[in-house]
Amino acid sequence: MEMTEHAPPQHAVVIASGGLDSTTVAYWLAEGGSRLTLLSFDYGQRHRKELDFAVLIADRLGARHEMADLSGLGHLLSGSALTDPAIAVPDGHYTAEGMRSTVVPNRDAIMLSIAVAAAVAAGADAVAFGAHAGDHAVYPDCRTEFFDLFAEVARVGNEGFLSEGFQLLAPFIDQTKADIVRVASQVGVPFADTWSCYRGGELHCGTCGTCTERIEAFVLAGVEDPTEYAIAPTGAA
Template identity: 40%
Template sequence: MKAVCLISGGMDSSTLAYVAKDMGYDILALHTSYGQLTEAKELACAQKIAASLDALEFMHIPLTHLKVFGGSSLTDTNLKVHSHGEDEGEGKAAESAKSSANAGELPNTYVPFRNSNLLAIATSYAETRNADAIFIGVQSSDYAGYPDCRPEYIEAFQRVIDLGTSDSVHIKLMTPFVRMNKKQILEKGLRLGVPYEHTWSCYRNNENACGTCDSCYYRLKAFNEIGVEDPIPYEKAIVEINKKAPAKFKRLL
């Protein structure tokens, strides 16, 4: 079996690729650059993850139009990447995000229609390589407000794949993390031996991860909840790290 895995180089997508491999799929690694601030770091990490999995191919596709369109703090330098809790008060960002989602507002880190762009490319790639599945690491629990991470969106895109490909093609859209949180994803990755030292989650383009943006916050929070030290360096961490690892993870440190 073969699967196209969308690998950004971050924690979720890297874990996802290891899950696909563990399920018996040979990996066709697909990475996209869309002018995000950290695209060079993400590309380097994605390449290392693909190599660690002995991927059949590593396909890098530039999507420059997403930067031209703008509209996201990840691609537009005129928009500020906020620190976690900066606007709503420390410790209240998750609740605020959920309230914003209910009110129809979106985080400024949302890249308009990005996942649809990624999945369209992944479908073309999968069809040309006779792949059986596409894996994408969407998960909605920590990042409430992203419309293209919802289960109903995934169900709709599966229908697009079914209608838009050859009748002889049967590609399954796999989203094993869609109802999981960061802690659960990390626990699975630690058991599978994901090399998290070769992943990058930070929204900011610094030498070390900032430790204060939402992405860093949720990553550090997951490591803290499990009690495993994150192997990448941080400039500053707004989450106090508990370095005492539970017994079931000690062999992984």
């Protein structure tokens, strides 16, 4: 996958969850020669374990890591299985109607707003995040329409303060999870050092939506999956 029609950013702020998608974005940018700041968010998510993997990935890349503590938002964002302990994380595929319970209201808009502010303050010329086509069915703030509108808001809202050639990047927004695994394999992502599971247990559960999607992506990409699952997948590559 080529960078874009633009030159690779000199310094990119990457919204880094510790998951496969954002980690692949970071490694892809690093391969293009960009200096990185990985920005993670503690928003009271039950799978806070993912943040430890974001720190690990930053260390692997020799990148700066920053944590935005939004944990106080958790009680305001009730009604999501990711922030409300009273709501169970559903099993199954992302195409299932039950996956709507994993939506955190306006999450990406909140994160992107803070990332753009951090980029402006640091003089960075890009913000990147890892939304992909598989998210579109469930998460409205992972869709191209949202991304394009937010990019315009960021441009207008920071006019005169953005670095020259500033880019808001979502390189996989029209790609599948399997496509991401293929790119990740090419750029050397350490798959075992990423975390996807929404349950945040000792191991990936192997049955929640993110685990199901992760398992399927490796199979479709024809790439060996080193992830250890509590419930072993069938038909893995």
